[in-house]
Structures are given as structure tokens and as C-alpha cells.
Amino acid sequence: MSKIAVLGYGVVGSGVVELFYKNKESILKKIGKDADIKYILDIRDFPDSPYRDKFTRDINDIVNDKEVTIVAECMGGATFAYDFVKACLQNGKNVSTSNKELVAKKGAELLAIAKEKNCNFFFEASVGGAIPIIRPLHKCLAANEISQIAGILNGTTNFILGKMINESMDFDAALKMAQELGYAEKDPTADVEGHDACRKICILSSLITGKHIYPDNVYTKGITDISLKDVKLAEKFGAAVKLIASVRKLENGRIIPMVMPMLVPYDNLMSRVDDVFNAVMVCGDGIDKAMFYGRGAGMLPTASAVLGDVIEQLKNEENGTDLAQSWVDCDNSEILADYKENECRMYFRVSGISEADLENAEIIDNGEEVAFVTARMSIAKSDEFAKSVELRGGSVKSKIAVLDI
């Protein structure tokens, strides 16, 4: 019988255990043989849990148990999780993880160990929660050259922006509500500053280039500067403000991964992705574009993705590794372009200059301040434009890129 170990009995880990036992009958049918969860690793005690006999605090129990063939890592972070996953892989255990921080920071190293030890390192759950994206991207879309990916990859910020859009809450009130509902942490930095979305676009960028793209390589801007005024003016323009994590391949082959709030025009389906839902749009030369939508976080949705990998592993145990979803750690400077090379239309809200000074811009509002959207230009050019506004005695109140996918 194949044995599973679950690392961490927090939200995701307990979801993995719950969903496995809920659907065990059909899961085993799909695997085609018997399987069970043998260990749950956690430093806490769960004396009342029906699974109390499975708990251990010692990773060595798992690492040294030959019966354990697949380990579901649901601890989070890149310290203990890194040590434990590394130890598991080094001992030939296959691993499925929901840990985006771990994959974004240590993916190349862990994939290399997996390759060396002829085992799998799966991470479908690390991007977009329940949404199938890793496997569709590297399997179903394998015939495509991927030119662009853009996604709403953080549910917390999408919830906050949704409250601003639909209920005219300001940022602080919306954040407070997100915290009360458990969607945002007490310290919401990782979400609202875009770090969480950044990790996910690192993973997708690494997948499509084959080279590890690190969080430090990604220009990342969060949503803390977004004002209700801009949200309303975006609406007037026909767009929703969303935190977009994206990567674009330039004609010279270089890529620009970045995270920033963007205006998503209403004719783009992503503008309609509300609440804590996530969506990822992928452009390729065969498919044109495809979008994947679903719950980006949460107990059972994330567990569903972790278990999908576990089932895949157990079903194909004799088939060796499937590391097509792989990349290497190497000098990536040659494939990265400065985010300021990215071209898009640009939304501005300025004061102190008049509409007459604006050529080729689509005026949205012309009151005390002027709001407009420029023609397509590089972000560098838009910075120059902003400077010229200041030189003319004006003041740039905000500047947000318009998504073009």
C-alpha cells in the first residue's frame, strides 16, 4: 500500500486530510490501488482529532519510512518547509506542495534534487489555489509559444478592490473588513504590497522560460496607493482596477515579469473576476488566449490541488519523474528586460494642467483635476511624461497602467 505524509496541519494540511477521507473511495478507484495517509507532521497536539494516531513531530519518521512515497507539504514559509522538503526529496520521496514562497525562492534547487533522485516535485497548488494552471500550462498548452500571462493571483487584494469598486469603501475600511473575515492577515503586507502575487508570477515565469526567476527580479507594486477616486474614474473609463501579476515576452525573447495595480478594461473577462476569486489569462501562438478561473486560496480548494498532484503521483508511481514543469538556476539576467520597457496605455490623474495641454489622450474627467488615458507608450516614456507635467507646474496624483492582453 502506498502511504502519504502530510506536513503541517493548518488550513491547507487539514483540508488535504479532510478531502482525502471524504472522497477516499473514488480517489482510490482513480489511483487503481490502495493508499492511505500514514503521517501528519505538526508541532501542535490534536488529541481530539480522529487522526491523532497519525501525528508526529519528527520529520525523520517520514523521511526514514520506506512506505511513504509521497509527501504533501502544507506548512508554508521557506525555512522549515525548505529543510523538510529537501530531506524528503533527498530520500527519494515525491513531494506535492502548496507553498508558493518555497517554490519561488527554492524551486530550481528542489527540482534539481528531485531530478537527481528520480522523483517528482509537484506544485500545482502554489499558483491559483484550486485553479488548474501548472499542469495545463506545461502539458495541454505545450505546443504553444507563450507570449504573455496576466493574472489576478491574490484573493485578498481582489476582495479589497472589489469592496472599493462595488461598495465605494475606501482602502482602509476594505482592508479591515478583509481582516475581520479572515481573508487578510493581521500584518497584511505580503498581500497588499504584492509580494504574494509576485511569488506566483515568479513560478509561472520560471515555467515558461526554463530559468528560475526570483522575487528580486520582479518589479512589484501593491495596492496601498489606490484611491477610491481612481477606482471611480477607472469605472468611467470602462475598466476595473485589479492587482495584476504578469509576464510578457518581448520580440527579442526577453521577458518582463511584474506586479502592479492595473486598469482592466471591461471587455477583458478578468475585469469581472470578483471577490476572492483568482484568474489567469494565458496567450500563446496556437490558442490565442485562454483563461482559468477559480478559488485562489482556502482550505478545500487548495487541498484539491495538492491532492490532485498526490493522486497523479500514486497513479503513475512506476513511471518515474515528470519534470517537464522544471527550470534551472542560472544567470537569468540575459532573459530579463527592465519593466520600464513594457508598453501599455497609461491612466493619469493630474492637477494644475489643463485638458488643452494633452495631445492624443482620452479625457475621462475634467474637473478640478484632469483624468485621462494616454496612447500606448513604454513605462519609461510615461515617467518622462509625468516629469513634463511637473515641469509645467502640474502635479501627478496617480498613474496606473492599462492592461493589454
Added chain:
Amino acid sequence: MSKIAVLGYGVVGSGVVELFYKNKESILKKIGKDADIKYILDIRDFPDSPYRDKFTRDINDIVNDKEVTIVAECMGGATFAYDFVKACLQNGKNVSTSNKELVAKKGAELLAIAKEKNCNFFFEASVGGAIPIIRPLHKCLAANEISQIAGILNGTTNFILGKMINESMDFDAALKMAQELGYAEKDPTADVEGHDACRKICILSSLITGKHIYPDNVYTKGITDISLKDVKLAEKFGAAVKLIASVRKLENGRIIPMVMPMLVPYDNLMSRVDDVFNAVMVCGDGIDKAMFYGRGAGMLPTASAVLGDVIEQLKNEENGTDLAQSWVDCDNSEILADYKENECRMYFRVSGISEADLENAEIIDNGEEVAFVTARMSIAKSDEFAKSVELRGGSVKSKIAVLDI
């Protein structure tokens, strides 16, 4: 070297050849070894094609060639395509097909032959064109009990309904335009009567039940009765009329597969799926819901899906079959429920009765005719209700179910 054969050099087949050679370098890198297209089967001559040396009219050239390990069937129909695919599988060739008619009518038989011969029968391209749905459903979502699937699975009818919704064209004018643009056939029956969508929901229903669901098992109603009046009243209600192919699992385990025009409320992302795009929404106990969106037809989009399967096969050639996406031909009467058991809200447009006669209904319009949406009821109940309207001297002008997913 692994050799590929392409059956049929029409829109999809020529797309497979084009996309393969366009991205050959990166495709071979993903496969991890050399591969090439050796044969293209077509009864026509293509003397000016750069691939003219690959053409054959004799399926036996392919069937008897040991070098050919994977066959991409892009002929369509269930006559010659059936004979040829069967011959290929019987000779141990793996097959990837875009042919929904073939899979919907003969899937169980072909899957059984594939199993017997230890080869793969792939059909990612048969549902939703470029959209990854077959593999995500049976792999990524394998931990879920799937309770419901609903999709816009026919681009032609979605284009026609879009023209009615957005440009107030009537059905005939929109159909004519679709024909002129090449989106609809001269004989548009298969699209507008729902048969094409029916084949696709048969495939998805078979996948989630493991038993072959045939087109005859599916209540199928097309869009020819949809009037501009109803489209506009739906808008007033806050919904878009879409041709929805769906399958729902009842609590007793039975399923209801059906195809019919439905009112899709604006808060459902599928209401925003425009033009020839397709989308499939899937509900499961782990994921809650997920949606997959993209081009449901066309040369390169469909080719992308066919080639995705071909790449998967060539990459894992030594790994034997992967028939988790499988079902068997058996008595399916025990898992099918009458579509009239399906419960939903129901839109009515009636004349000859007054608003006062309508309890618990949401009135949309009360002019010469009354338009309203009922509370949730079974389709059988809604038929009774329609009868009672007629008994009271009224006349039911139209009756459209409201999608609830």
C-alpha cells in the same frame, strides 16, 4: 525517431502540421527526443504544399508503419474516421483526436480497444477546442466529487446570440452573418439545434460517470426559437441568453445531461463569454467552482489541443497507457434521470393573463405580454404551470430555464 501521422488535411489537420513545424524546436525540447510528421492522410492532392511528400491516400501506409507511434485524427465524422482510428488502435498506435462526434458515439469502444492494445486514446481537442478541460478535469480535479458542469460549448451559437444581444440583430440575420464569416456551415443544423454541444456534454458526462453517455441520452434543444424579444427581456432581468450544455449530479447519484438555451445571470462569469469563445464551469466539493475559457474552435486553437496530446504521448512513450480519462459501454439507464427532474428558476413570456395571477414570480415586464421569472421548480412543474396558464386562457410565448451553478 518517433513518427507522427495526421489524418485529414482540412482546417484542423493543416493547423496541426503548421503549428508543429512553427514550434518544432521547443516542442522537441519538451518531448526530449527527435520526432517528425511522417504521413498526412487525405484523399485530395496538395501538389504545392511544402509537405507534399508526406501525403498518402492509404491508411494502411500508416497502420503498417512501425515507426508511427501516434496518430492525430482530424477528419471529423464517425464513418471513415471511426474505421481508421479503430485500425490504428488495433495496431497499437496511440491516437489523439479532435473529433467530438467520434468520441461521443464510439468513445467507449475505442477506449476499450486502446486499453486492450496498451495504447492511449486522447481527445483533449474534442471539447472546448483550445481550452484545457479533459486533462484538468480528470487529473487536476481528481480529488473532487464533480456535482455539476455547465458550459458554452458551441462558438457558432454563442456568436449568433452575441449579435442578438449586443447588436439587436434577429436570429436569421445573425445566422447569415455567421455563415458569411465562416463560423456557421451552409447547413447550420448541428450547431443551432444543439447537436454539437450535445456531443461535448456526452463526453464530459461520460468522463465524470465512467459510463458512456450517448447523444440519445441527452435532452437537446437549440436556439432557433429564441426571439430578440426574449433576449431583451433577459437583459432587463440581468441575464444573457446562452446555449448551455450541462450535466448535474442529483443527490441520488443520477445525472441529468442536457442542452438548452438558458438565461445566465450577469453575476455568473459565463454571461460575459462573448463572440465565438467557449467556457466550461465545473463544480466540485473541493474546488467549489472553476471555469475554463478560450477559443472553442478554429485552426490553430484546435491544433494546439491535438498537439498537446501528441507531445504528452511522445514524452511518456515508455510509460504505457493513461486511461484514467476512460469510460465503459454499459447499461447507463440506472444513472440517468429525466431532464424534467432538473430544478431551476424559469423565465416565462405569456399573453392573456395578468400580473395579479402570478404568485412568487419576479415580474420583468408587464405590457401587452407579461414576462416573469418563477421561483425554483422542476422543469416538470414548470410544464404544469405552462399548462395552467393555457387553461386560464393565456398563451405561453416562451419559457427558458435560468442557469443555476
